[in-house]
Amino acid sequence: MSIGTPWGRPELYTDYKQDMALLNTRAKTAGVAAILVVAALLPLLVADDLLVILGGGLVLAIGALGLNLVTGYAGQVSLGHAFFVGVGAYTAAVMAGDPDGRYLGLGIDFMPLWLLGAGLVAALFGALVAPLATRLRGLYLAIVTLGLVFIGQYFFFEWNELSGGPQVGREAAKPALFGIEFTVDNGFKGGWTEEQKLFWLFLVILVIAAVAARNIARSRIGRAFAAIRDRDVAAGVMGVNLTHYKVIAFTLSSFYAGIAGALMYSASGHFTPESFSLLMSIQFIAIVLIGGVATVSGTIMGALLIAMLPRIAGELPAFVPFLSSSASEHPNVFEFEQVMYGVLIVAFLLFEPRGLFGIWHRIRTYWKSFPFSY
Numbered sequence: 408m409s410i411g412t413p414w415g416r417p418e419l420y421t422d423y424k425q426d427m428a429l430l431n432t433r434a435k436t437a438g439v440a441a442i443l444v445v446a447a448l449l450p451l452l453v454a455d456d457l458l459v460i461l462g463g464g465l466v467l468a469i470g471a472l473g474l475n476l477v478t479g480y481a482g483q484v485s486l487g488h489a490f491f492v493g494v495g496a497y498t499a500a501v502m503a504g505d506p507d508g509r510y511l512g513l514g515i516d517f518m519p520l521w522l523l524g525a526g527l528v529a530a531l532f533g534a535l536v537a538p539l540a541t542r543l544r545g546l547y548l549a550i551v552t553l554g555l556v557f558i559g560q561y562f563f564f565e566w567n568e569l570s571g572g573p574q575v576g577r578e579a580a581k582p583a584l585f586g587i588e589f590t591v592d593n594g595f596k597g598g599w600t601e602e603q604k605l606f607w608l609f610l611v612i613l614v615i616a617a618v619a620a621r622n623i624a625r626s627r628i629g630r631a632f633a634a635i636r637d638r639d640v641a642a643g644v645m646g647v648n649l650t651h652y653k654v655i656a657f658t659l660s661s662f663y664a665g666i667a668g669a670l671m672y673s674a675s676g677h678f679t680p681e682s683f684s685l686l687m688s689i690q691f692i693a694i695v696l697i698g699g700v701a702t703v704s705g706t707i708m709g710a711l712l713i714a715m716l717p718r719i720a721g722e723l724p725a726f727v728p729f730l731s732s733s734a735s736e737h738p739n740v741f742e743f744e745q746v747m748y749g750v751l752i753v754a755f756l757l758f759e760p761r762g763l764f765g766i767w768h769r770i771r772t773y774w775k776s777f778p779f780s781y
Contacts, residue, residue: 427625429618446610450603458602459674464714465609466670468707471694472620473663478692479701480624481656482636483540484548487555488664488691493683494532494559495525495665496579496672497569503580510577511568518584525669526662533661537654544639556685563680576679579672582608590676605674612670613707616663621703623659632656633701693748697755698762705764712751712763720744 430436450458474488502521504512515521539551563570571577582589582605589604623629631652634642643649672678690713698709720743759765 429621429625443614447607450599450606455600455602458606460714460718461711462602462606462609462674463671464711465606465613466667467690467694467714468710469609469613469616469670470664470667471691471698471706471710472616472703473660473667474691475695475701475703475706476620476623476632476663477656477660479695479706480629480636481632481653482639483653483656484545485552485657485660486549486685486688486692487536487552487559488660489683489685489687490555490559491529491533491661491664492668492671492687493563493680494661495529495668496678496683497563497668498528498665499525499580499669500577501569504578510571516581516583518580518582521580522666522669526665529665529668530658530662533657533659533664534654536661537657538650540653540657541650553685553688556683556688559683560680563683570680573680576677579676579678580669581676582670582673590673601674609670612666616666617703617707620663624701624703628652628655636701689748693752696762697751699764700760700762702762702764704767705762708763708767716747717744720747 425431430439449461453461470488470492473491474485477483477485499521501511502513502515502524504510504514506512506514515524536552536555540548543551564573587604589608590601592601624632631642631647634645634647635649635652639649672682694709694713695706696709697712698707699705755762761768
């Protein structure tokens, strides 16, 4: 029997079903509903240039959810996430590309098909890499997955029929569904802009991906991931099939990365092999660490913060004179952005290891426990 508490005391659950519920308090249900309503109305309230940044953050969140599944929940350190994002981007471009064009193309313009195809091909590569995780752990596994980035970049640079080459690149898959062209202004009755339609598209896909990730985390698979992360030897003794669940973790993570890669360049419409470098992998690692390891909501918060970082980096150097470029009066924005990555990662690891989610959890616990301090 479940006993409800009017103030929703934090972490006070009276049965297992309530503890494992997707939204286990009325406050969480109301809060999530309010956030979704605000997010859905956001394109009608903010400028299109900010929507581009926020939409990019939503796509980053999809890819980061995948990395959090394998690294945060399953404890398998991966620095090769950019490789799987690249596989997804090129798979979508090939599936949706012109079959009579200069580059590989199948002419499949049905968005759900090439989007799903991008995820499945990336998942296949993840499943092929996963057996390495059963033999390696920690730093050794991180170095091996890091090698995937360099191997992938070599093929992306050299296989011109696939990638278009390092100088030219190729067109990304164009999202269109039910007569709605998401990359064309006024392509629908409402007269909505390209940025508004893409934001809504990314939001819907992110909500689906987040709910799926949360359900995975609270399922038998998620509990096996947590056991492997906390102590894989003990998990094996308890009957957890380490090889089986590590393969699942890498496969799911790569699927999310492939979906993110297929969507990432749909707004700009063009990408090159240079896009899938080590810097992208570091970006995803930063999202997980800053947002909160093994959390879904924290991952989304971290992705939005990282997406906003270029704009923040463009504003802050004006107040920090020594960060300006010596050659001109304009601040060296790119270098300052890299500095901010490092500063944020170090700061959160030192002062708030649970990331933005930890800050939010502390605030929520304080107000729910008020007037008590414990």
